Amino acid sequence: MIETLVSAPDPADVLRVDLCAIIVAVTDGTPRILTIESAESDPIASRALRALPWGPLDPRTDRTLERTLRSWVARQSRLALGYVEQLYTFDEGRAGEGLRRISVAYLALMQEQTIPQAGAGWQDVYHFFPWEDWREGRPELIDRCLLPGLTHWLGALGDPLQAERERERVEIYFGLDGAPWVPERVLERYELLYQAALVPEAGAQADSVLGLSMAFNHRRVLATALARLRGKIKYRPVVFELLPPRFTLWQLQQVAEALTGMSLHKQNFRRLVEQGGLVASTGEFAYDTGGRPAQLFRFRRRVLRERPAPGVGLPGGFRDS
Amino acid sequence: MIETLVSAPDPADVLRVDLCAIIVAVTDGTPRILTIESAESDPIASRALRALPWGPLDPRTDRTLERTLRSWVARQSRLALGYVEQLYTFDEGRAGEGLRRISVAYLALMQEQTIPQAGAGWQDVYHFFPWEDWREGRPELIDRCLLPGLTHWLGALGDPLQAERERERVEIYFGLDGAPWVPERVLERYELLYQAALVPEAGAQADSVLGLSMAFNHRRVLATALARLRGKIKYRPVVFELLPPRFTLWQLQQVAEALTGMSLHKQNFRRLVEQGGLVASTGEFAYDTGGRPAQLFRFRRRVLRERPAPGVGLPGGFRDS
DNA sequence: TCAAAAGTGTTATCCTTACACCCATGT
DNA sequence: ACATGGGTGTAAGGATAACACTTTTGA
Structure with a gap:
């Protein structure tokens, strides 16, 4: 009124x-x-x-x-x-x-x-974070575009003390100089690239070899989401939200690989998942797999009661073939 | 204007x-x-x-x-x-x-x-969550007050299907019937107790044997915080934010125990922490420990570069003495 | 001397990793 | 026949868990 x-x-x-x-x-x-x-x-x-x-x-x-x-x-x-x-x-x-x-x-x-x-x-x-997909091995874009850009940025920093701190961040987050590549550090990497002005948020000409842009700060939001997902997959059975009620172990593995951006060792993945009690066989089979028919599994709810942190582990061993 | x-x-x-x-x-x-x-x-x-x-x-x-x-x-x-x-x-x-x-x-x-x-x-x-402190063993308050209250609530539920679902939650979150007690499920336990009207938020007479009350929903917020902390301590070196720059391993263990609410095995804790590269000796000693002087350690920053998830693990073995 | 806390060593066990190998189906 | 993917077995290595035991201080 x-x-x-x-x-x-x-x-x-x-x-x-x-x-x-x-x-x-x-x-x-x-x-x-x-x-x-x-x-x-x-x-x-x-x-x-x-x-x-x-x-x-x-x-x-x-x-x-x-x-x-x-x-x-x-x-x-x-x-x-x-x-x-x-x-x-x-x-x-x-x-x-x-x-x-x-x-x-x-x-x-x-x-x-x-x-x-x-x-x-x-x-x-x-397409938004091309450097995050390591399933085919280390993306060559990292050495070709990212590191030169970051190095240039480091060089242009005035304060040498700050430059040293920032160099350490680059090494840790991008897995340089003996440091391991840690998939879940998505946001840290994005923020580093953003600081170095390599991935402008919501600007014109923001689409580039360093990924597609988004409106507002949505690309940052997406980086946060991917980081959360990559972390959570290891201790919570979130993968199953992305799968149909019945699925083959290969489907499950593909989802895990898609999220973490890493190739996983097939046999060990299967064992971890089965022995971990995360899935149970349904007795049914899928015949459209292109090879031998695959058993169909379902998420085994009971694991929630048995294990404190049921998730698909990211074993050290990636790169199957 | x-x-x-x-x-x-x-x-x-x-x-x-x-x-x-x-x-x-x-x-x-x-x-x-x-x-x-x-x-x-x-x-x-x-x-x-x-x-x-x-x-x-x-x-x-x-x-x-x-x-x-x-x-x-x-x-x-x-x-x-x-x-x-x-x-x-x-x-x-x-x-x-x-x-x-x-x-x-x-x-x-x-x-x-x-x-x-x-x-x-x-x-x-x-004082707000007396059932969360297991350092002296399983709190007897759980059997004396909590479970009777929860059981009564379950019995009063109309829908038997829902009652079954809720019973499963009780068993999982409170570690009954073979399920393990998982320290980081603080929020889930609080929400269950809240649903059962055992821990009213911001009401009068809310202080009870089931813990002190707080204004607004602040007790729920606190439960969220404790859950986060208990989870995070395992993969991030957050404990060191709670310690002085130099500390003894026993101090470190006490902080870890205080947060997780569990007693940890002394020798194994020390080994995990030292072999994990989380701390480095400073060569100095603390003499006010009540026994043999203890070495003073500091957080070893370099571990951030070496390990993907540096934190103090919660080994299965608690209850030292 | 005793209590208290620091610190060392050892072994059994389990989990992870990395191999090698066999099975069932469609083309 | 062979390519493709499904599935099994096993042995080495490393981490964890549960022991027992020694050392150094203050009271």
């Missing part, structure tokens, strides 16, 4: 909370996320930018954050989400108009479905 | 974001958090409730979330925080007056300091 009488509030007083969803699926060994076309298009290239499904939280709507998110996603892409967990809350600072924004990101796992909505679609995660 | 002219906005339109801090320290084997007296006191008992340091985010203040938090804490308790990480974002729903609230919680680790501020002080974490 009074609303119509007052003039618009000072933008500096307004605090907006947005929700956004990283919806992940793995199909045929490709990890993908759902993107939509951002309403706010690229000012320079004047084309729509890829964005994560998102929307503002309306304080009038009396729902929980998670329910609001689900309804946003349903409206934007006609998807009913299953497994959802809160990921992180990002401070977006003050946007152009002086509006202060906070965004709460959620991670959702599902099986890929076709999206009827125009503009929405599934994108290969590694 | 216009502010003074317009009437107050409809509370239903207002969205407030609060920040709150769980500040943890461990001294002499006791894990403690910093609490303040809540401004809003208990309506029934008419005494001040314990609360976590918190404050609203002012959209005019152009800072990041974390910086805002630090300044709030400094104002309320004169503490300068060191290590800080974001914990979780809670939906507080709609408070009495129709105001919608979101709160972003942060976890901070430090060494205990005396707080000059009146009302502020350090509280033993296990």
